[in-house]
Amino acid sequence: MYAIYRSEGIEVAIPFECRMCGKCCEKLSQCVYDPSKGKIIAEADLGLFEYVELNDVELKSPILIKPCPFLKDNRCAIHEIRPKSCREFPLTERGDMGVGCEGYREIRAKAKAVEKALGKLEFAGRLD
Ligand code: SF4
Ligand code: SF4
Structure with a gap:
């Protein structure tokens, strides 16, 4: 699964790796x-x-x-x-909703690194 971000016509796909920690199922x-x-x-x-x-x-x-x-x-x-919401978590506009998802934290860190070169990235969806 990939998180897709866009910046002025450039599309960036960042892979998401679930750590199978179960935090989202416990908290959400x-x-x-x-x-x-x-x-x-x-x-x-x-x-x-x-x-x-x-x-x-x-x-x-x-x-x-x-x-x-x-x-x-x-x-x-x-x-x-x-459920659909389980399949999509955390790659929606709402992100990890404060769950502390390690895979999501990693994606955000990579997006921030890319933003230094490309400017502000907007979340644009997910790719399975
Ligand atoms: S909190 Fe994130 S890493 Fe943990 S099980 Fe849920 S989606 Fe996977
Ligand atoms: S149904 Fe959803 S919230 Fe429940 S255990 Fe499965 S993935 Fe987690």
Whole structure:
């Protein structure tokens, strides 16, 4: 995966390396318990996925569940069908949202080094 930055017609692709630390899944779970369905749901590429049912939970409004219940031994137990926001993290306009993602920190450091030669870079998306 690459973070794409642009500066006056020049495009820079900086590779992103996930350290598999699990910090994003601990701090920014994407999984919401929806009481109307009695299930954990999450947005995925193909729409809303319904994951597991929680028994004996009495809630009237959706709640975000943190850490993500699918994080097992620092690995995503639903990796192949993980939510869209998990696939994109941290390569969006919002960056790592304060999670302290080491891979993102490295990308920002490289972008700053490039900015010294090219001037201000604007985030322009990601490339898988
Ligand atoms: S915080 Fe960053 S490095 Fe750690 S698992 Fe998440 S994306 Fe990977
Ligand atoms: S669904 Fe997987 S990738 Fe997404 S927050 Fe949960 S454990 Fe992390």
